[in-house]
Amino acid sequence: MTGETQRASSLFSITAIVVSMTLVAIGNGIMLAYVPYVLARVGAPEWTPGAAVTMIAFGGLVGCVIAGPVIRRVGHARAFSCSLALVIIAAFLVALGIHPLLWVFARGVYGVAGNFNFIIAQSWLNHASDNRWRGKAMSFFYMAYVLGLGVGAWLFGRMPADGNLAPLVTIFVTTVALLPIGLTRLPTPPPPARVNVDFAMAWRNSPVALIGVLAAGGLSMVVQGFTPIYAATHDVGQADVALLMFVMQFGLLFVQYPLGTLSDRVDRRVVLIGTCLLIAGTAVAALFVSFGAMAVLMIVFALWAGGVESVYSIANAHANDRTDPDDFVPLASTLLVAWSAAATLVPLAVTALTPVFGDKTFIYAVMAVALLYAAFVAHRLRLRETVPPEARETFEIRSAQVPNAGALVEGEKAPE
Template identity: 75%
Template structure:
């Protein structure tokens, strides 16, 4: 397959579309928990809104494949964008805890559907020789979009409904590049099985790691703005904090991932769990008066959490037959979404009793339990030689590798 201008333009359209979605998402990730925490809503409501995103994502994992098979990628993309817009409309109506929790659930379902469609389209449109670069561009653009959206949150009026209307604006823009693309849509996906037994047999360390990362990611990304708002941090400071955290995903993942290509990935997972614990301890003691130090700590916190996800995925692929990559990816995504729902649900229930910082303690507890599990497994299974490993790729639980859920045929050579 040649790298034709039309193919590159179509890929740029997909990346541009998802970047516009990310800007709106970045705004809502900061806006919803901040406003709910500052409102008269019960203390459990902001956490419930975080949990709803993960639960919606789990529903999206189940429903996206049948939807794409029924109407195709382009129409399914329009439907998922419509859900994002509908969710923002519900939020724009004013503070209503029930409506806002429902809205975040709708967004979660739409988000996973968006990723399934976008990554599947990129996989099928890209040549093998530059597919990795295309996916890296997609990942980087989305993370930059998230950070930009978080920064924009600090620039808009908190009163009124400007933020959700801005989200509607960026989502509407996102529909245009996909609607105008001339790239043929990928073939309809086949049904992909969820095989927990296979995933566990391939690598218990990877399977439990993805479960752990689901809870870790939603705790750090979802509860940090709640914690900041509860400590009277200003809107602009919260926006800057969320902006810096997104780039922590890149700065921590790459060196740890590169290290995992040279030494046993399980050792790097233990080291990363220790880094999460250390960052959590620092987050508990650093003063909100030392804003830039606080931001550095939370950037490390967020980056280390996402590193668990990416290295666990690489470790799973190291130990799995290539014929099982598709069901493995599907199973790990569902496992991640399940843990991302249950762990924040538990923390939401504990927050009114122990306060807003309980999510930090919960994050450290999950990291320590996972490190202990990996230590036990380190004695019971051999190390995979470097020459037999999959190359490490930057990945994020916020940008899940969900394209495999919609693969129908071998990708083009």
């Protein structure tokens, strides 16, 4: 195969993966808005909307554990088909009717499939991409997936919430997502390596990065999961809830990119402190802005979500700055497990505390996490030297909703 033919094949393979995962994201965006919105409005027990959010993250943690062994046993293609089958099963359970406990279980099943999808797709992208443009390919994947979530939320606003059309549409787009993978001759990645989680190494290299990923896991799941619940309990209409969820995804582009670029030029820890102050400030604004001023509220929540996304990406870059390249795979594995654990525990705590402190508990929680992390970074800033810009890894756009899962199953290095 000539170099030009191989390049075209790689680009085609990457396009197939990105298109497939974007379709999955559209279905996920529909369900991320639909499930909490309906549960918050049908008189379900008060804890069930939050429990559904928590179960997504818990399922993701389970997905981290089982993905490697399953892929080693059946390969990437079959494992990808199985993960999409789990998405379809989860949507089918929701389509059966409003049964709160069944819906909570279904979101857990989706959580398993969600991280499973990310692990397979990111591993495949790493293998299919040329080293010269792998970073651009991964950034394109992150942006396409997150914007797909926004499109899914927008579509939810244009379908009835009182029937089962939303989960049926999710089943349809997820089924279509199988076609790009099934109809292309994707190069098979090498057998996955053993997962190597090393918290001691991650802490030794960068406490700021490890705690930052923990903070980002909790922040992202709380902001993305509890916002539609909060809006629904304030009698916000379905179309406005969907538009709010759609607008929030654009924080990835309009907030994360300038902050990430700045972090390439000055100490990333200083940018992390500023980002946490942005998160805390927008949280204060979220407490007081009225749902009657919907345009202002959407701007506040878009900035809020963008700040949360930025914590993950900048902390990830800071970790790579201080880690030997030979340790990148165990580092990524460790950070993913840390993210998943925090994304489970923080929403669980918010769910437990909401009956005591009210529907704004998630806003207080985000504010507290951001300020505590800012204080921790400020403390570490005084204790450790700055990495000069020329010694840093180049910043890449990453999403806290699509954690760096591919390293869990990385085998040999991708081809040059």
